[in-house]
Amino acid sequence: MAALLDNVKGALFDLDGVLVDTAKYHYLAWKQLAEELGFAFTEADNERLKGVSRTRSLEIVLEVGGVSLSEAEKHRLAEEKNERYLQYIRNMDESELLPGAKAYLLQLKEQGVRIALGSASKNAVFILEKVGILELFDSIVDGTKVSKAKPDPEVFTLGCHELGLTPQDCVVFEDAEAGVQAAIAAGMYVVGIGSEAILGAANRVVRGLDELVA
Structure with a gap:
């Protein structure tokens, strides 16, 4: 990785599954919502939500349960789910950073690499504050700034623009196929x-950021 970074000026990171693991809290919140609607939502079902916006996640959950709702009801449920999720993440601290995350960010900063977040989460700033790494980011592109969910490249092209760099200058760190x-x-x-079986289209696959810390 050191050789790669010789020519890299910007690094863009997804949040969940790369820097922190909030997927467990999303899962618990969606599972509770599904149970209220009268159907089971499994961890296998939850895999479909990786890297997907809140609105699309709700649609997938409803598809799993075979439930049809009005737009107003969908909006209410999405807000209800998010409030449950917020109750979980309010208790987060630096101990919930994934192995190597902070050390690798600091390593990049020392090398003069500019750092951006590229996440669908609308709670990204709050989470980064809770785990103590917000100040390490030069740009935050999250669900409050973009309208198109991954695999659309909007979140990364905007992040690259905010860093003042070209795509060729940047490397992205992602845990989801989308x-x-x-x-x-x-x-x-x-x-x-994560897994090469899932992320094989990436230029390189590692288990976690701890593998990249010098």
């Missing part, structure tokens, strides 16, 4: 975080 596709569509080098 995120890898978005990075490729944006014309950026992409490092998959």
Whole structure:
């Protein structure tokens, strides 16, 4: 990775599954919502929500249960789910950073690499504050700034623009297949975080950021 970074000026990170693991809290909140609607929502079902916006996540959950609702009811349920999720993440602290996350961000900063977040989460700033790494980011592109969900490249192209760089200057770190596709569509080098079986389209796949810390 050191050789790669010789030519990299910007690094864009997805949030969940790369820097922190909030997927467990999303899952619990969606599971509770599904139970209220009268059907089961499993961890296998939850895999379909990786890297997907809140609105699309709700649609997938409803598809799993075979439930049809009005737009007003969908909006109410999405807000209800988010409030449950917020109750969980209010208790987060630096101990919930994934292994190597902070050390790798600091390493990049020392090398003069500019850092952006590229996440669908609308709670990204709050989470970064809770785990103590918000100040390490030069740009935050989250669900409050973009309208198109991954695999659309909008989140990464905007992040690149906010860093004042070209796609060729940047590397993306992603744990979801849709995120890898978005990075490729944006014309950026992409490092998959997780399973090569799922993220094989990435330029490189590692288990976690701890593997990249010098």
